[in-house]
Amino acid sequence: MTTDRNSQNPISAAPPHPLRRHMLAALIATPSLPALAQFRVEVVGVGLTQRPIAVASFRSEAQSPQKISAIVLADLERSGQFAAVDATGASLDETSRPDVALWKQRNAESLATGSVTRLADGRFDVRFRLWDVVKGQDLGGQSFVVTQGDLRLVSHRIADFIYEKLTGERGVFSTRISYVTKTGSRYSLWVADSDGENAQSALSSPEPIISPAWSPNGGQLAYVSFESRKPVVYVHDVASGRRRLIANFRGSNSAPAWAPDGRSLAVTLSRDGGSQLYTIDANGGEPRRLMQSAGIDTEPSFSGDGRFIYFVSDRGGAPQIYKVGASGGNAERVTFTGSYNISPSVSPDGRWLAYISRVGGAFKLHVMDLSTGTVNAVTDSAADENPSFAPNSKLIVYATQQQGRESLMTTTLDGKIKARLAGQAGDIREPDWGPFQKQ
Known part of the structure; x- marks a missing residue:
């Protein structure tokens, strides 16, 4: 599902497949400043x-x-x-x-x-x-x-x-984040410290790279590459640089999300007509469809206990967040505040749902208390994207725009403390916060 920041309506990018809304920009060549691997917090x-x-x-x-x-x-x-x-x-x-x-x-x-x-x-x-x-x-x-x-x-x-x-709680400072930069017409996938420093390039391509997702053991990244002129899902071993093809079916293959046990991924495929949710073994193989839906279902995100998959669907006429059992079944709507809600991320402790809501034409990060349904907007920016929780569930990393540039931010769940991780230049997007590191 893609939107134009200057539009009030969902739009379909070509080739027709649902992706995170900012991928319209990634598919159109736009000038950008050089990406910097070193950040100042x-x-x-x-x-x-x-x-x-x-x-x-x-x-x-x-x-x-x-x-x-x-x-x-x-x-x-x-x-x-x-x-x-x-x-x-x-x-x-x-x-x-x-x-x-x-x-x-x-x-x-x-x-x-x-x-x-x-x-x-x-x-x-x-x-x-x-x-x-x-x-x-x-x-x-x-x-x-x-x-x-x-x-x-x-x-x-x-x-x-x-x-x-x-x-009394575990710190997340020695964990890692991943993100994507665009420099001119080149895309790079980076792995960095949790403060954005010490970035190492995992992949570089003239074609878009989107949706990086850390495996639960922190050793692999799933992502979508357009290098074969269509979206294809790979899994990349961070230490060795080797990768394996996970999903290259007819049509679009996008939005990978790891199950907490690391044995499978949820993906969005259009191979059977329309964009629908499937699960697939982490080594590839035949995918299993989760639901039959007349709408577009995309952006899956597992709950920390692996029991549910949260996702975005327009089955009700506009993008909203739903959840379904990890083995399939009937979907249950989760978001009711706002007419356009996308990019769900569930905290590892299962207490919080972060997502992006369109408010008066601005895209803002919101956090929902899943036990009460209470929702709070935690930013005053207008172009937030792609929230991802720290493994201790206490911080969120997300992408936003400042002075016309993409940048990375972290925020506490109440929005009171924010840290800007963006450097002096660079077009930075698609952050994902990795799991705890083994000591």
């Missing part, structure tokens, strides 16, 4: 229950290629759970016992300290410790010996440790 907004934390500069990190304390603090701020306390002038490392009275005066509730040391073999020894300032309690720490290329990953893992110790 900018956090905006103030939450209601943020924990004040100080992260002191790590001893000797001035000689490190990465400023670890700054990465840790940016991660924590972006989560919406923490507010930074100025640690300027602090001379501490993981062996120091801090003056808690001093940090209480600065209104800090917790304090992280550490060091980074370059070893003779060129690797780096990174150590840190976390303190509860209120109780004067040592909350533990960790140490790592890593190559230069893993300094950012270590920083994210330190932030994960702090987040979990102080909130």
Whole structure:
């Protein structure tokens, strides 16, 4: 299902197949700025229950290629759970016992300290410790010996440790995101850290690449490629770069979504006339149709427990979000607020549904509490696309337009804390947040 941002009505792109609405632009050659793989995070907004934390500069990190304390603090701020306390002038490392009275005066509730040391073999020894300032309690720490290329990953893992110790929930900073850029007439699929940094190209093509979707184990990406002049679904092994063809049936093959067990995918196929939902084995094979529908059914998204598939359908006359059992059956309508709702994403904990709703001609990110049906708009932008939940269900990454450019944002579920991941230039779209990484 495709829409033109300047139109009030659904439109059919050529070749006729339903795709996410922004793919009309992807099928038309438009000039764009060069895509940048490195992003600068900018956090905006103030939450209601943020924990004040100080992260002191790590001893000797001035000689490190990465400023670890700054990465840790940016991660924590972006989560919406923490507010930074100025640690300027602090001379501490993981062996120091801090003056808690001093940090209480600065209104800090917790304090992280550490060091980074370059070893003779060129690797780096990174150590840190976390303190509860209120109780004067040592909350533990960790140490790592890593190559230069893993300094950012270590920083994210330190932030994960702090987040979990102080909130009781798992942090997502060491996870990865994928996204697509368009540079001139070339499309690239990227894999990056959760803050958008350290991006690595997984695929580049002169034809559109859309709908990247992480496998539950984080090792593979399903996506749709137009390199054979029609939409075809592939699965790409991130580590090796090898890929396998999943769906290349007559007509359109689009919108792959992984089942939580990783054994199958839901896809949208038009092979039997009209765009309908099917499931197919993760190694390919004969697809199984889920429903018989006279409308267009597309954009499947599994619930975290694998029991349901949420999807978009115009069976009621306009695009709305429905759900159906993962093995098929009767569909149940989910969205009733607004006349045009697309791009469903279900939080891994099953509590929330993120989607895009057209409001007065603007496309805005909305979040529904699935237990009550309460819906809130969480953005004030007008061209939001493709929401995807973090694996701890606490943040959403999405694409939007700012100053006429595509950019990536993360937001808390209440919309109070947003972080802009877009760089100084680039046409960026199609984000998908990967699963937790194995330690």
